[in-house]
Each structure stands twice: as C-alpha cells, then as structure tokens.
Amino acid sequence: xxxxxxxxxxxxxxxxxxxxxxxxxxxxxxxxxxxxxxxxxxxxxxxxxxxxxxxxxxxxxxxxxxxxxxxxxxxxxxxxxxxxxxxxxxxxxxxxxxxxxxx
Numbered sequence: 610x611x612x613x614x615x616x617x618x619x620x621x622x623x624x625x626x627x628x629x630x631x632x633x634x635x636x637x638x639x640x641x642x643x644x645x646x647x648x649x650x651x652x653x654x655x656x657x658x659x660x661x662x663x664x665x666x667x668x669x670x671x672x673x674x675x676x677x678x679x680x681x682x683x684x685x686x687x688x689x690x691x692x693x694x695x696x697x698x699x700x701x702x703x704x705x706x707x708x709x710x711x712x
Contacts, residue, residue, distance in 0.1 A: 611639040612657040613701065615650075624649075630658060651704045660695035 615624040630639040637658055642649055663677055677693040678686055685697045 610659050610661075611637070612655075612659075613642050614655040614657070615652060616655075624654070632660075649703045652702075654701045654703065656699045656701045658695070658697045658699075662694050 611628050611630045613624070613626045613628075617623055624644065626642050628639045628642065630637045632638075639658075644650065663671055663674060666674065674680055677688075678695065685695050686693055687696045688694075
C-alpha cells in the first residue's frame with residue numbers, strides 16, 4: 610500500500626491519497642495520483658510504502674518472501690515484537706519536468 614501526503618498550513622487543504630503498489634524485481638510501481646483528476650501541484654509529497662504482515666499473503670508470494678519476510682534484510686523491515694512488516698518513507702518531488710523519488 611502506498612500513501613501520498615502533503616500537509617499545508619491550512620489543514621482543510623491537506624492532500625492524502627492511497628493506492629496499491631505492485632512490486633517486482635525490487636521496484637515498486639504505483640499511481641497515477643491526481644487532485645480531482647488534475648495533475649499534482651509542483652511540490653514535495655511524503656510517500657509511505659508499506660506491506661502487511663506475511664500471514665495474509667498467498668502461498669506463491671509467501672514462498673518468495675518467507676515467513677515474516679525471512680528472505681529479506683534491511684532497515685525497511687519493522688517488527689512490533691511478533692509480526693514483521695515493511696515500512697519505507699521517502700519524499701516525492703513533483704515539478705514541471707515530472708516527478709522524482711528521493712531514494
């Protein structure tokens with residue numbers, strides 16, 4: 610799941626959107642995002658990419674990722690003591706030339 614957020618000083622103008630992400634070969638793709646069908650404003654957005662605990666994954670996915678993501682290592686893997694899940698927060702910069710993700 611991907612959350613895209615931008616916080617304005619006027620809380621009624623805050624932007625929040627979510628979409629399912631498709632991950633393949635180490636790359637997550639998601640979107641497109643818009644504001645009422647229009648392009649996003651030229652500014653920075655917070656991106657939060659997360660994946661649920663492995664218990665709800667289908668068997669073919671579980672075979673790849675491992676129980677509690679045991680086939681992976683890194684800072685993105687967070688545990689609450691029993692369950693391991695993925696959480697990555699980055700900045701997405703949108704301007705006239707397109708968008709770039711700070712990785």
